[in-house]
Amino acid sequence: MPKEGITPRSQDYAQWYLDIVRDADLADYAEVVRGCIVFKPTGFALWEAIQSGLDQRIKATGHQNAYFPLLIPKSFLMKEAEHVEGFAPEVAEVTHAGGEKLAEPYVIRPTSETIIGYFYAKWVRSWRDLPLLINQWANVMRWEMRTRPFLRTTEFLWQEGHTVHVDEADAERETLKILHEVYADFVEKEMALPVIKGIKTDKEKFAGALRSYAIEAMMQDGRALQVGTSHNLGQNFAKAFDITYTDQNNQVQHAWTTSWGVSTRLIGALIMAHSDDEGLVVPPRLAPTQVVVVPIFKTDAERTRVLEAVSRLSADWKGSLRFKVDDREQYSPGYKFNEWELKGVPVRVEIGPKDIEKGTVGVARRDQPGKQGKSFVPQDGLRQRLESLLTEIQQALYDRAFRFREEHTYEASNYDELKQGVEKGFVRGYWAGTREDEDKIQDETGATIRVLPLDQPATAGKCVYTGKPAQKIAVFARAY
RNA sequence: CGGGGAGUGGCUCAGCCUGGUAGAGCACCUGGUUCGGGACCAGGGGGUCGGAGGUUCAAAUCCUCUCUCCCCGACCA
Numbered sequence: 001m002p003k004e005g006i007t008p009r010s011q012d013y014a015q016w017y018l019d020i021v022r023d024a025d026l027a028d029y030a031e032v033v034r035g036c037i038v039f040k041p042t043g044f045a046l047w048e049a050i051q052s053g054l055d056q057r058i059k060a061t062g063h064q065n066a067y068f069p070l071l072i073p074k075s076f077l078m079k080e081a082e083h084v085e086g087f088a089p090e091v092a093e094v095t096h097a098g099g100e101k102l103a104e105p106y107v108i109r110p111t112s113e114t115i116i117g118y119f120y121a122k123w124v125r126s127w128r129d130l131p132l133l134i135n136q137w138a139n140v141m142r143w144e145m146r147t148r149p150f151l152r153t154t155e156f157l158w159q160e161g162h163t164v165h166v167d168e169a170d171a172e173r174e175t176l177k178i179l180h181e182v183y184a185d186f187v188e189k190e191m192a193l194p195v196i197k198g199i200k201t202d203k204e205k206f207a208g209a210l211r212s213y214a215i216e217a218m219m220q221d222g223r224a225l226q227v228g229t230s231h232n233l234g235q236n237f238a239k240a241f242d243i244t245y246t247d248q249n250n251q252v253q254h255a256w257t258t259s260w261g262v263s264t265r266l267i268g269a270l271i272m273a274h275s276d277d278e279g280l281v282v283p284p285r286l287a288p289t290q291v292v293v294v295p296i297f298k299t300d301a302e303r304t305r306v307l308e309a310v311s312r313l314s315a316d317w318k319g320s321l322r323f324k325v326d327d328r329e330q331y332s333p334g335y336k337f338n339e340w341e342l343k344g345v346p347v348r349v350e351i352g353p354k355d356i357e358k359g360t361v362g363v364a365r366r367d368q369p370g371k372q373g374k375s376f377v378p379q380d381g382l383r384q385r386l387e388s389l390l391t392e393i394q395q396a397l398y399d400r401a402f403r404f405r406e407e408h409t410y411e412a413s414n415y416d417e418l419k420q421g422v423e424k425g426f427v428r429g430y431w432a433g434t435r436e437d438e439d440k441i442q443d444e445t446g447a448t449i450r451v452l453p454l455d456q457p458a459t460a461g462k463c464v465y466t467g468k469p470a471q472k473i474a475v476f477a478r479a480y
Numbered sequence: 481c482g483g484g485g486a487g488u489g490g491c492u493c494a495g496c497c498u499g500g501u502a503g504a505g506c507a508c509c510u511g512g513u514u515c516g517g518g519a520c521c522a523g524g525g526g527g528u529c530g531g532a533g534g535u536u537c538a539a540a541u542c543c544u545c546u547c548u549c550c551c552c553g554a555c556c557a
Binding site for chain 2: 003004005012014015018022029031032034086089090111140142144145146151152156158214225226227228229261262263264265266294296297298329331332333334335336337338339341350352353354355362364370371374442446480
């Protein structure tokens with residue numbers, strides 16, 4: 001039974017997404033500021049959970065956090081040719097301040113390669129200073145034509161890592177380490193979302209990068225969402241900003257830099273990958289609240305007994321479960337069941353007078369909404385049971401998303417099969433085409449090459465578009 | 481930015497065509513009865529109709545401009 005106010009996915013996927021965002025109370029439109037949203041507490045809590053999981057991994061891989069200015073002298077942006085071209089159309093400019101026109105306008109950072117490059121040039125002197133491994137948590141602004149809450153907003157929150165290395169090999173190691181050990185690891189383990197790791201084609205790579213890698217996930221409508229990118233910037237920015245070091249042979253060298261980021265778009269990915277027509281579904285490991293307890297009572301005497309039972313049963317939960325007791329009296333239990341389902345809390349525990357008599361509690365799992373996922377279990381060993389249930393749900397969500405992706409991934413050996421496949425999901429096919437061929441495919445099918453997966457078959461094949469001999473498989477899809 | 485749709489109490493919408501003192505349901509507040517899958521009754525509060533200008537004796541309604549949101553397309557984390 002779909003919730004009131006939620007458009008079923010089958011009817012209108014885009015509207016369903018917006019309904020979830022609104023009804024689960026994640027965000028509000030900042031209608032007075034074009035394309036921006038307010039992260040409401042429930043939505044921001046998801047971002048905090050994401051931040052925490054990523055920040056741990058970023059630090060575990062040797063990086064430190066720092067913070068650079070929001071405003072960037074416009075001239076900085078102009079220094080790297082490809083970068084300017086890529087970002088110029090979407091930057092906002094500050095032209096006036098203090099009641100006067102500024103001699104040189106600032107741009108509001110769309111990304112911080114340039115301003116950070118300026119400082120790195122000052123900080124890096126010797127090979128002993130490298131690698132320089134810094135991350136910043138920040139907001140950025142890109143004046144996009146069309147916005148959607150979380151997926152693409154004018155202002156968004158993200159982390160951007162910026163590192164400096166002695167040579168290409170070290171920069172490349174960094175770029176891939178982030179992709180594997182930080183991004184893919186986090187998204188798959190914490191968000192229960194399987195990803196495809198791969199390299200971007202020139203058409204899709206970051207403006208100013210030598211090579212861009214990305215992780216791509218499939219949403220429930222079969223479209224792809226890029227959820228993280230990691231770029232080997234080569235010496236492009238080092239040359240533009242003169243980031244040099246003296247090597248062991250006393251030679252001055254241009255350094256090699258990388259940058260990598262994930263954003264609040266991950267919240268969008270979370271919604272579109274796991275949620276259902278009943279509302280949001282949050283994987284247990286990420287969930288700000290993992291277990292909600294709904295006490296059930298009629299009389300004051302029952303209320304006292306039930307709440308006592310609740311505190312007795314939950315006495316040993318602190319530290320091992322993130323939980324909340326919903327003892328509001330103005331709402332009926334049924335109302336609360338629906339509300340917590342809508343908000344995506346992974347597990348609900350019900351305790352009423354009948355349970356007290358029988359020594360049981362009701363336990364409902366969010367990944368199986370409604371009564372299907374509800375059962376009554378003994379009070380004994382409840383904490384362990386809940387812990388293992390949370391683990392089970394985490395795995396079930398991953399498995400479900402993985403299975404969905406497999407079922408919506410098609411092998412194509414010719415263009416017709418590619419065209420048909422991208423209507424429904426991902427298409428894998430050999431690729432030996434050009435940039436122009438890619439443009440044409442996008443024009444004709446709406447799909448792009450999401451990545452050339454790092455994981456490649458040993459055998460060669462025939463290009464799905466040109467028919468020429470091809471070494472590599474590409475994944476094609478329509479993307480957000 | 482191109483094509484389409486929409487802005488009216490917190491939410492969903494009616495009223496607009498054919499100008500004449502703003503409505504409904506839900507939500508909210510108070511009281512009572514309820515409470516194991518979105519309870520019920522009674523009473524009550526709340527909107528100068530996205531904004532600006534114009535036409536008119538009179539504008540939610542007609543005209544012009546503008547802002548915002550949604551959908552499709554091109555651009556992007």
